[in-house]
Amino acid sequence: MANKANAPKLLVDGKRIDGRTTNQLRPIKITAGVLENADGSALLKWGNNIVLAAVFGPQESTPRHTADPVKATVKCKYSMAPFSSMGEHGRSGPNRRAIEISKVTKEVFENVIFLNDFPGSEINIFIEILQSDGGTRAAGITAAAVALANAGIHMKDIVYAVSVGKVGDDLLLDLNMIEDNYSDCDMPMAISPRNGELLLLQMDGNITREEIQKAIQMAKDAGKIISAAQQEALLKVYKNVEKEIENGV
Amino acid sequence: MGVFEEIKGNYVKELITKGLREDKRGMMDYRNIKIVKDFIFHAEGSSIVDIGSTKVLAGIKMQVGTPMEDTPTDGNFTVSAELLPLAHAEFESGPPSPESIELARVVDRGIRAANCIDLSKLFIEEGKVWEVYADIYVLNYDGNLFDASTLAVMTALKNTKMPKYENGKAVYEERTTPLPINAVVTSTTFGKIGSTLLLDPNINEEAALDARLTITTDGKRVRAMQKGLDGSIADSELDNLVDISIMKYKELKEKIENAVKEE
Amino acid sequence: MKNIILPGALISETPIKMENTYLDNGKTFSKVIGLYDPEKKQIIPLEGNWLPKVNDIVVGIVTSSKGSVYEVELFFFGRGLLIGGKFEDIKFKTGDVIEAKVKDIEDNKTVILWDARALRGGTLLSVKPTKVPRIVGRNNTMVEQIARITKSSIVVGTNGIIWLRGEFIGVATTAIKKIEREAHTEGLTDRIKNMLENEMLKFDKQV
Numbered sequence: 001m002a003n004k005a006n007a008p009k010l011l012v013d014g015k016r017i018d019g020r021t022t023n024q025l026r027p028i029k030i031t032a033g034v035l036e037n038a039d040g041s042a043l044l045k046w047g048n049n050i051v052l053a054a055v056f057g058p059q060e061s062t063p064r065h066t067a068d069p070v071k072a073t074v075k076c077k078y079s080m081a082p083f084s085s086m087g088e089h090g091r092s093g094p095n096r097r098a099i100e101i102s103k104v105t106k107e108v109f110e111n112v113i114f115l116n117d118f119p120g121s122e123i124n125i126f127i128e129i130l131q132s133d134g135g136t137r138a139a140g141i142t143a144a145a146v147a148l149a150n151a152g153i154h155m156k157d158i159v160y161a162v163s164v165g166k167v168g169d170d171l172l173l174d175l176n177m178i179e180d181n182y183s184d185c186d187m188p189m190a191i192s193p194r195n196g197e198l199l200l201l202q203m204d205g206n207i208t209r210e211e212i213q214k215a216i217q218m219a220k221d222a223g224k225i226i227s228a229a230q231q232e233a234l235l236k237v238y239k240n241v242e243k244e245i246e247n248g249v
Numbered sequence: 250m251g252v253f254e255e256i257k258g259n260y261v262k263e264l265i266t267k268g269l270r271e272d273k274r275g276m277m278d279y280r281n282i283k284i285v286k287d288f289i290f291h292a293e294g295s296s297i298v299d300i301g302s303t304k305v306l307a308g309i310k311m312q313v314g315t316p317m318e319d320t321p322t323d324g325n326f327t328v329s330a331e332l333l334p335l336a337h338a339e340f341e342s343g344p345p346s347p348e349s350i351e352l353a354r355v356v357d358r359g360i361r362a363a364n365c366i367d368l369s370k371l372f373i374e375e376g377k378v379w380e381v382y383a384d385i386y387v388l389n390y391d392g393n394l395f396d397a398s399t400l401a402v403m404t405a406l407k408n409t410k411m412p413k414y415e416n417g418k419a420v421y422e423e424r425t426t427p428l429p430i431n432a433v434v435t436s437t438t439f440g441k442i443g444s445t446l447l448l449d450p451n452i453n454e455e456a457a458l459d460a461r462l463t464i465t466t467d468g469k470r471v472r473a474m475q476k477g478l479d480g481s482i483a484d485s486e487l488d489n490l491v492d493i494s495i496m497k498y499k500e501l502k503e504k505i506e507n508a509v510k511e512e
Numbered sequence: 513m514k515n516i517i518l519p520g521a522l523i524s525e526t527p528i529k530m531e532n533t534y535l536d537n538g539k540t541f542s543k544v545i546g547l548y549d550p551e552k553k554q555i556i557p558l559e560g561n562w563l564p565k566v567n568d569i570v571v572g573i574v575t576s577s578k579g580s581v582y583e584v585e586l587f588f589f590g591r592g593l594l595i596g597g598k599f600e601d602i603k604f605k606t607g608d609v610i611e612a613k614v615k616d617i618e619d620n621k622t623v624i625l626w627d628a629r630a631l632r633g634g635t636l637l638s639v640k641p642t643k644v645p646r647i648v649g650r651n652n653t654m655v656e657q658i659a660r661i662t663k664s665s666i667v668v669g670t671n672g673i674i675w676l677r678g679e680f681i682g683v684a685t686t687a688i689k690k691i692e693r694e695a696h697t698e699g700l701t702d703r704i705k706n707m708l709e710n711e712m713l714k715f716d717k718q719v
Binding site for chain 1: 516518519520532534536541543544545557558559560561563588589590591619620621642693694696697699703
């Protein structure tokens with residue numbers, strides 16, 4: 001967390017720095033099937049975040065001996081481009097934060113993918129943060145879920161993710177970078193919309209028991225909008241073709 | 250690459266003996282080229298280039314740094330490239346491969362040799378200069394990364410706005426001064442199959458190549474050359490290719506200028 | 513009327529046995545992105561890599577041989593094995609493209625092949641396995657139409673690998689790619705026929 005002495009006022013008269021209310025999501029736009037070689041892919045713009053997710057699989061396990069004879073092995077790599085921040089050039093190579101995010105993201109999808117349907121195989125998820133402005137792990141999971149569906153991977157559900165933070169006594173939905181730096185708490189969550197269960201849960205800062213429940217509810221309400229964006233992206237792949245045929249392309 | 254590409258490569262060779270290419274192009278024709286600027290506004294400059302299905306993103310970042318010992322009044326320019334694993338099933342994550350290093354160094358060479366960036370104008374004060382980082386991110390691989398990357402980096406550089414320098418620091422929220430660009434370079438990559446020379450090989454054609462040659466030019470002079478693979482090039486062939494490279498400069502440069510102009 | 517459904521979509525409030533679905537709390541949900549036909553009670557996946565089934569016809573490449581056992585690349589997550597014996601008079605070499613039938617599947621990921629023959633010359637095309645049924649057509653009508661009009665030899669592997677040979681396979685390839693894109697739409701057969709005939713006319717005009 002950044003030095004509070006320099007903290008800008010994150011909430012003034014119910015309005016946040018970017019003009020949002022406490023319970024408002026940044027705009028989300030998703031396009032599925034943007035990469036030709038990947039089995040599935042999605043480009044997601046969420047506020048100022050730009051995320052590219054791609055999936056390969058089920059494919060042969062490499063190295064061969066790592067194959068699990070009973071189920072698929074899920075591998076996930078989250079990484080941030082060196083030009084993604086509004087600031088200095090980022091260092092190349094995975095850092096500890098990226099490695100941790102890769103791990104918890106992998107665990108989200110290990111829950112929803114029907115691993116037993118693809119025994120002995122490997123499913124590779126790649127999340128590239130091309131531009132970052134807070135909430136990138138949530139954006140990454142949301143994009144990866146679309147890429148997995150686009151790849152035809154068998155899943156229980158299309159997962160979404162979003163973070164809720166706290167400034168003073170106020171809970172703020174979907175923190176951007178500045179808010180994340182100066183907030184009192186940040187709680188990213190990934191949720192399976194079908195049954196409302198939490199598949200990713202992290203938190204640091206300070207929060208009460210009641211606030212946790214309130215935050216979860218805020219996330220679920222936002223989830224309706226996020227899920228709609230994911231579904232629209234997936235269906236559009238086919239609707240665009242139908243439109244082209246109508247227009248005689 | 251794999252067994253599949255080998256079969257495709259054999260078919261390409263078969264077509265070449267009849268003077269044909271799979272996608273019906275002329276031997277010296279490019280696939281469709283699309284250039285979009287400013288894709289990543291957090292970067293000081295950026296561009297996405299598509300050549301056929303090859304897709305490359307270039308991002309430019311600038312920061313305040315210390316000059317190299319032997320050029321104390323010049324800024325620094327560094328090019329890196331990543332063949333992202335999402336670009337092709339055969340690309341793996343990990344340390345930079347020889348292919349990605351070669352790609353970065355070849356793109357760097359042409360731009361540096363032509364003095365595209367006036368590095369002397371990046372001097373701030375003693376011991377402080379601007380550093381320019383160009384990162385090539387390959388997003389989808391369908392052959393000819395060299396030309397797509399050169400176009401992407403060149404367009405991104407032409408579009409780069411420098412951060413303001415205030416109180417010893419770069420102010421990224423205020424970027425108005427364009428990066429001083431002296432020259433524009435373009436590269437043309439050729440492949441050789443038997444005795445046939447072709448421009449802009451796609452991934453199937455790359456599997457059939459005996460030799461590959463990339464020529465970077467500023468429209469008048471040759472600024473960089475790189476031969477790849479284990480086949481050979483005759484000096485008469487080279488002369489012909491240099492000629493074509495300089496001829497292609499105009500149309501490629503126009504594409505860069507059009508992309509930069511667009512609002 | 514068919515509609516497109518996504519993973520997690522509710523198919524029925526009661527438990528139903530249907531491929532590509534799963535049960536949870538007595539309800540049936542979709543596992544895949546696919547076309548749901550409520551009358552035929554089936555989900556046709558729109559995406560996904562090949563999941564081998566016995567009797568599938570596949571196209572692969574021989575990658576190694578040991579005696580009469582051949583390793584065959586079938587472009588999926590497992591391995592393909594062709595065991596000689598009955599076919600000792602047919603010998604395959606590394607690099608050969610073959611058409612074969614799936615005899616058996618071991619451990620869910622080793623495909624045992626038989627009934628193999630070599631496919632000489634030509635080239636290969638990779639398509640999404642979920643589109644193969646449309647490319648083949650009912651009773652092979654679609655692929656036969658393409659082969660006839662473009663005077664090509666075509667073998668479509670259920671594993672998404674297609675072998676083509678002939679002077680006009682460029683036109684055949686364009687048609688196949690079009691079917692791949694439009695597989696989920698109606699009126700495809702006529703559009704393909706028109707497209708093929710128009711493209712082939714261009715060659716007649718050149719003669």
